Amino acid sequence: MQIFTxxxxxxxxxxGAGLIHRPTVMVPVERRIENIEQELTILHEGIEKADQxxxxxxxxxIKSAGKESAEIFQAHRxxxxxPDLQVQIEQKITTEHMNAEAAFYQAAESYAVxxxxxxxxxxxxxxxxxxxxxxRMLRILRNDVTPTTKLxxxxxxxAEDLTPSDTIQFNRDHTLGFFTAGGSTTSHTAILSRSLGxxxxxxxxxxxxxxxxxxxxxxxxxxGKLILSPDELTLxxxxxxxxxxxxxxxxxxxxxxxxxxxxDGKRIEVAANIGNLADAQNAIQNxxxxxxxxxxxxxxxxxxxxxxxxxxxxxxxxxxxxxxxFPVLVRTLDIGGDKEMPHLNLPQEGNPFLGCRGIRxxxxxxxxxxPQLRAILRAGFHANLRIMFPMVxxxxxxxxxKQILKDCMAELDFENTPYNRSPQVGIMIEVPxxxxxxxxxAREVDFFSIGTNDLTQYTLAADRTxxxxxxxxxxxxxxxxxxxxxxxxxxxxxxxxxxxxxEMAGDLNAIPILLGMGLDEFSMNAPVIPQAKIIIRQxxxxxxxxxxxxxxxxxxPEQVEELVKNWKINL
Amino acid sequence: xKCIETTIKHxxxxxxxxxxxxxxxxxxxxxxxxxxxxxxxANGRSLLGVLSLGVxxxxxxxxxxxxxxxxxxxxxxxxxxDSNFGE
Numbered sequence: 001m002q003i004f005t006x007x008x009x010x011x012x013x014x015x016g017a018g019l020i021h022r023p024t025v026m027v028p029v030e031r032r033i034e035n036i037e038q039e040l041t042i043l044h045e046g047i048e049k050a051d052q053x054x055x056x057x058x059x060x061x062i063k064s065a066g067k068e069s070a071e072i073f074q075a076h077r078x079x080x081x082x083p084d085l086q087v088q089i090e091q092k093i094t095t096e097h098m099n100a101e102a103a104f105y106q107a108a109e110s111y112a113v114x115x116x117x118x119x120x121x122x123x124x125x126x127x128x129x130x131x132x133x134x135x136r137m138l139r140i141l142r143n144d145v146t147p148t149t150k151l152x153x154x155x156x157x158x159a160e161d162l163t164p165s166d167t168i169q170f171n172r173d174h175t176l177g178f179f180t181a182g183g184s185t186t187s188h189t190a191i192l193s194r195s196l197g198x199x200x201x202x203x204x205x206x207x208x209x210x211x212x213x214x215x216x217x218x219x220x221x222x223x224g225k226l227i228l229s230p231d232e233l234t235l236x237x238x239x240x241x242x243x244x245x246x247x248x249x250x251x252x253x254x255x256x257x258x259x260x261x262x263x264d265g266k267r268i269e270v271a272a273n274i275g276n277l278a279d280a281q282n283a284i285q286n287x288x289x290x291x292x293x294x295x296x297x298x299x300x301x302x303x304x305x306x307x308x309x310x311x312x313x314x315x316x317x318x319x320x321x322x323x324x325x326f327p328v329l330v331r332t333l334d335i336g337g338d339k340e341m342p343h344l345n346l347p348q349e350g351n352p353f354l355g356c357r358g359i360r361x362x363x364x365x366x367x368x369x370x371p372q373l374r375a376i377l378r379a380g381f382h383a384n385l386r387i388m389f390p391m392v393x394x395x396x397x398x399x400x401x402k403q404i405l406k407d408c409m410a411e412l413d414f415e416n417t418p419y420n421r422s423p424q425v426g427i428m429i430e431v432p433x434x435x436x437x438x439x440x441x442a443r444e445v446d447f448f449s450i451g452t453n454d455l456t457q458y459t460l461a462a463d464r465t466x467x468x469x470x471x472x473x474x475x476x477x478x479x480x481x482x483x484x485x486x487x488x489x490x491x492x493x494x495x496x497x498x499x500x501x502x503e504m505a506g507d508l509n510a511i512p513i514l515l516g517m518g519l520d521e522f523s524m525n526a527p528v529i530p531q532a533k534i535i536i537r538q539x540x541x542x543x544x545x546x547x548x549x550x551x552x553x554x555x556x557p558e559q560v561e562e563l564v565k566n567w568k569i570n571l
Numbered sequence: 572x573k574c575i576e577t578t579i580k581h582x583x584x585x586x587x588x589x590x591x592x593x594x595x596x597x598x599x600x601x602x603x604x605x606x607x608x609x610x611x612x613a614n615g616r617s618l619l620g621v622l623s624l625g626v627x628x629x630x631x632x633x634x635x636x637x638x639x640x641x642x643x644x645x646x647x648x649x650x651x652x653d654s655n656f657g658e
Contacts, residue, residue: 075591075618084617111619118625126622471654 001231006204008224009185010193013242014176015235018217018228019155020208023166026138030102039093043100046141050080053136057168064172069195072129072164072188079133085111101141108134122186129188132163151175156219158207158226164188172196177219179226181207193221201226256287256530262515263540269521270533271327273501277315280322283526287533290326290384292449292523293501294319296372297335305343309371309378316379329386329449329501329523330376331428332401333368334358344368358391363400373408377419385423388449392427392434398444428501430454435483442494449523450487452502456480475504476557481513485552488518499523509564511535516548543567572637575645577652579630589656594618596647602638604648 033039054077061070079085085107092103108130115127151174159166161182167189175198178189183202193200199221208228218227218238227234260268271292272283283291299307299315307315320328335341336349336357349355362369376387389401402425412419429435430451438448452475457464459479462472474480484500491498499521504510506524508531514522515536522532547567554560579589597604597615604615608630613620615634626632636644 071591078591078594078618082617082619084614084620111623114623115619118623120625120627123622123625130619469650471650 001234002208002228004179004204004206004208004226004228006179006181006201006224006226007185008200008221009183009187009190009202010177010198010200010221012177012197012199012221012245013238014156014199014219014221015238015242016176016217017153017155018208018212018215019149019151019157020212021149021157021159021162021166023159026135026142026144028101028105028138029099031099032097033093033099034097036094036097039100040090042141043089043093043104046100046104046137047080049140050133050136051077053140054080057165061168065168065192065195069164069188069192072191073168075126076129076133076136076164079130080137101138104137104141105134108137121184125184125186125188128161128163128183132165135163136165156217156226158212158217160207162187162189164192167192177221178202179204179207179219181205252530253287256533258287258533259289260533260536262536262544263538264542266541268515268519268536269499270529270536271329271499271521271523272526272529273523274319274526277318277322279526280319283529284322286526286529288326288526288529290323291319291328291330292499292505292521293388294328294330296331296333300333300335300344301341303343306368307371309375312372312375313379316375320379320383320385323383325384327384327386327424328380329388329426329499330380331388331390332359332376333362333372334390336361359389359397359401360391362389363397363404366404369404370408373405374412374419377408377412377423378417380420380423381418383420385420386426386447387423388426388428388447390428390451391431391454392429392441393431394433395437395440395444398427398441402444426496429487430458430502432459432483435459435487438487438490439493442490442496445496447496448487448491448498449521450484450498450500450502450504452480452484452500452504455483455502459483474557475502475507475510476551476560478552478554478556481552481560484514485517485548492518497521506532508532508535509561512539512544512564512567513548513551513560515539515541516544516546516551518545572635573641573645574633574635575649576631576633577649579626579628579632579652590618590621592651592656593648594621596651597644600636600638600640600644600647602636602641602644604644605635607633607635 054073058070058073061073088107089103092098092107093100112127112130115130116124118124149169151171154174154176156176156179157170158179161180162178175196177199178193180189180202181204183189187202189200189202199219201219201221201224215228216230218230260270262268269289271290272288273293274280274283274291275295275298299312336352336355356364392398405425424446426445426447426449427441428451429438429448434441435455453464456473456475460472460477462469464473488498497520500514500519501523505522506528511532524532550563551560554563594616606613606615606621606624608624608626611624613624634645634648
């Protein structure tokens with residue numbers, strides 16, 4: 001039995017086969033070149049290619065490893081295009097007549113060394129990223145094929161070091177954990193292992209030699225150990241520990257599948273925001289009790305023709321089938337002139353965000369609206385169907401939309417086509433005008449769903465995508481909290497339910513406040529659902545009501561956050 | 572030419588993500604931007620340069636801008652830092 005020790009970087013236990021990853025290290029060859037122009041072209045074309053590669057990897061990584069891990073590839077792209085680095089490389093090529101690969105490598109290496117010397121552990125770990133970018137460039141300049149280590153069975157991956165480019169190759173479902181000689185708790189390996197939920201040990205100093213054929217390997221991410229060929233007793237102990245951990249994790253996931261009931265016995269509906277079938281399946285796994293927002297835009301964006309009723313019917317049927325008896329809330333087309341959709345022939349507008357979009361567009365374009373409504377009604381024949389109109393600002397718009405829906409139903413009756421005759425019909429509250437007139441609007445619909453993302457930006461008159469305005473655009477602003485309160489109150493007075501599909505519904509700090517205000521349904525991105533349910537189960541509504549009343553007295557979002565934090569401690 | 576001083580409040584200082592946001596913001600403007608820290612200075616458009624400064628939490632940095640939109644870029648950057656990079 002051999003034991004290697006290192007720094008724990010990812011919790012948990014893994015037992016299985018080990019794979020030692022030894023990438024071929026390419027060493028750049030330095031040559032003197034005469035044709036400077038040509039060498040510069042080679043350099044720039046190489047950078048272009050590397051950038052495209054990294055862009056593709058970033059997109060794929062978001063799906064396989066999550067946004068946090070994937071971000072590093074964006075940083076790689078910036079390093080690749082770094083102006084100071086460029087200057088140094090070009091200087092080597094033009095004044096020293098150096099070939100592109102050596103020039104890039106040397107310039108990148110000098111930065112890597114500079115980063116390594118920094119005291120800050122996080123920053124010095126980034127030297128590995130610079131070297132990763134240099135290795136990629138080297139491979140591209142040599143026209144080498146990208147290495148792919150396809151894992152054929154579940155393994156614990158062992159290596160001297162693992163760069164983001166190394167780890168992205170390993171298929172997620174066969175990755176049991178990581179063990180590296182180098183690295184620190186701020187290495188990409190550590191970040192990735194947390195995203196994947198697998199154990200990791202780094203900074204071990206050395207790794208096993210040779211190959212690990214038929215060797216049982218134990219990776220202890222809690223104590224920071226790698227054990228090869230464990231004896232009977234050790235293997236038994238670890239197996240029990242690992243199974244216990246897995247059982248606990250399963251319990252957590254099962255808890256997520258149960259309904260969220262407050263301490264005082266009220267069941268709160270927790271649903272998912274989805275955009276496509278993959279989201280739908282993910283939602284079910286995470287304990288969603290339905291869909292609080294089905295975004296229907298993807299059938300229209302990035303396509304070169306308008307989808308037909310039949311096209312939409314197929315898509316919607318798939319989604320409804322996935323949810324069975326659970327309610328599915330479909331938001332009708334919510335697009336405007338800001339997106340590239342030449343096939344839709346939308347008029348040019350000076351300010352598309354305040355322009356003809358959402359329900360306004362649909363009321364103007366029955367050629368788009370009616371086929372969608374028909375497809376929703378038809379596909380929802382056996383479903384627990386809810387239909388919602390976005391961007392409503394006036395009562396006239398709601399009445400018009402409802403009439404068009406009625407017309408579609410009459411047409412389907414005439415054609416003898418089966419469809420869902422009693423969907424719930426509601427509106428999204430995201431325009432301040434609608435929030436202010438919620439008392440009147442509540443009488444026209446079966447429900448409200450509050451879209452806090454846009455409600456916040458319209459209320460504060462601030463662009464939520466602007467990095468300068470992040471401090472303004474918070475749903476915890478007193479102005480927004482007051483509007484939300486009003487909407488819920490008006491809805492309940494008229495006897496309708498009020499839900500929320502904006503980001504705020506999944507904000508763990510905001511949930512207690514919303515609970516206290518009486519929100520009936522919370523819809524969020526699937527991964528947050530288990531946590532949201534845990535929070536809801538911790539509160540009783542009386543206490544939550546007191547909290548929300550205090551929250552409404554706060555003057556800033558920061559005060560609200562402090563308030564919730566302090567209350568949580570006293571729970 | 573204009574210069575401001577500001578303090579980085581973020582837990583890990585000016586690490587990869589905030590530094591990336593910082594550099595992306597600078598790139599939206601025309602002015603030349605220089606970041607100064609402990610006697611060293613870096614080109615605000617260079618991610619590697621900014622990272623190399625080794626700016627940690629509670630570090631005071633100076634940002635100098637020179638150009639036709641120097642006021643705007645400094646405002647943007649100050650807001651970005653003060654809002655803790657949106658985290």
